[in-house]
Amino acid sequence: MSMDERKQQAATWFQDLQGQICGAFEALEDALEGGNTADMAAGRFERTPWDREHDDTPNESGSVLKGGGTMAVMRGRVFEKVGVNFSQVHGRFSEEFAQKIPGADESGGNFWACGISLVAHLQSPLVPAVHMNTRMIATSKSWFGGGADLTPIFPNDEDTQAFHGALKACCDRHNPEYYPEHKAWCDRYFYLPHRGEARGVGGIFYDYLDTDNWGADFAYTRDVGQTFSSVYPQIVARSMNKGWSEEEREFQLIRRGRYVEYNLLYDRGTQFGLKTGGNTEAILMSMPPVVKWP
Numbered sequence: 001m002s003m004d005e006r007k008q009q010a011a012t013w014f015q016d017l018q019g020q021i022c023g024a025f026e027a028l029e030d031a032l033e034g035g036n037t038a039d040m041a042a043g044r045f046e047r048t049p050w051d052r053e054h055d056d057t058p059n060e061s062g063s064v065l066k067g068g069g070t071m072a073v074m075r076g077r078v079f080e081k082v083g084v085n086f087s088q089v090h091g092r093f094s095e096e097f098a099q100k101i102p103g104a105d106e107s108g109g110n111f112w113a114c115g116i117s118l119v120a121h122l123q124s125p126l127v128p129a130v131h132m133n134t135r136m137i138a139t140s141k142s143w144f145g146g147g148a149d150l151t152p153i154f155p156n157d158e159d160t161q162a163f164h165g166a167l168k169a170c171c172d173r174h175n176p177e178y179y180p181e182h183k184a185w186c187d188r189y190f191y192l193p194h195r196g197e198a199r200g201v202g203g204i205f206y207d208y209l210d211t212d213n214w215g216a217d218f219a220y221t222r223d224v225g226q227t228f229s230s231v232y233p234q235i236v237a238r239s240m241n242k243g244w245s246e247e248e249r250e251f252q253l254i255r256r257g258r259y260v261e262y263n264l265l266y267d268r269g270t271q272f273g274l275k276t277g278g279n280t281e282a283i284l285m286s287m288p289p290v291v292k293w294p
């Protein structure tokens with residue numbers, strides 16, 4: 001299979017996964033029967049295509065980014081704000097940034113990247129926020145990366161065990177070493193050094209996955225997405241009909257501040273998007289709609 005064929009297969013999958021997840025989340029909006037927001041209208045995703053295919057203008061860092069994607073954002077009664085974004089871009093890294101990306105020096109800074117990125121912030125403080133992304137990147141080399149992690153306001157052992165259990169089963173279907181490696185990677189990655197605390201209860205994270213078996217690496221990446229789209233709606237459904245107090249809501253808004261701090265200070269995906277001149281609204285869709293600091 002040629003590299004162009006591999007890119008097309010990956011892009012088709014990421015776009016299909018976006019549709020599957022949006023459908024599952026809209027079904028949860030329809031199914032809500034209890035809780036504090038049941039009298040609100042069920043949310044629907046608003047899809048916004050963006051296209052920079054003909055833009056050759058370097059950004060401030062000197063990178064050139066072309067291509068496009070589709071932002072899908074919903075504000076509803078279960079999901080206070082959720083974004084499920086698909087992008088397929090290509091271009092040229094700045095000389096400085098190219099030195100940090102595998103194979104970019106050999107490609108003259110040229111790159112291609114495609115993936116899906118999701119962040120969900122819930123109305124209920126009893127339902128955990130979540131992040132998931134999977135992607136393929138190509139320079140003179142190519143690799144997959146991504147993962148999923150759960151960020152509860154009030155940790156729930158049943159939710160944590162269900163999430164990690166599903167991800168472990170996914171990993172084990174492909175390589176028994178993946179779960180311990182990718183769980184530990186997630187724990188290291190989603191950590192706030194200035195707070196001395198983890199962002200949530202973890203999950204899995206991996207990057208630079210290139211085992212010389214592209215088909216196997218792609219199969220694992222697809223399974224991560226499918227596993228997420230199966231287990232997370234179950235976690236949401238378990239608690240979305242429960243009521244919550246004003247004190248619980250206040251604590252939720254304060255804890256969301258940790259999410260903002262991490263994404264702006266440490267998240268590599270945010271930095272990659274901004275430094276390559278990506279769609280700013282799509283990159284920052286991970287920000288919660290309402291947040292407080294004490």
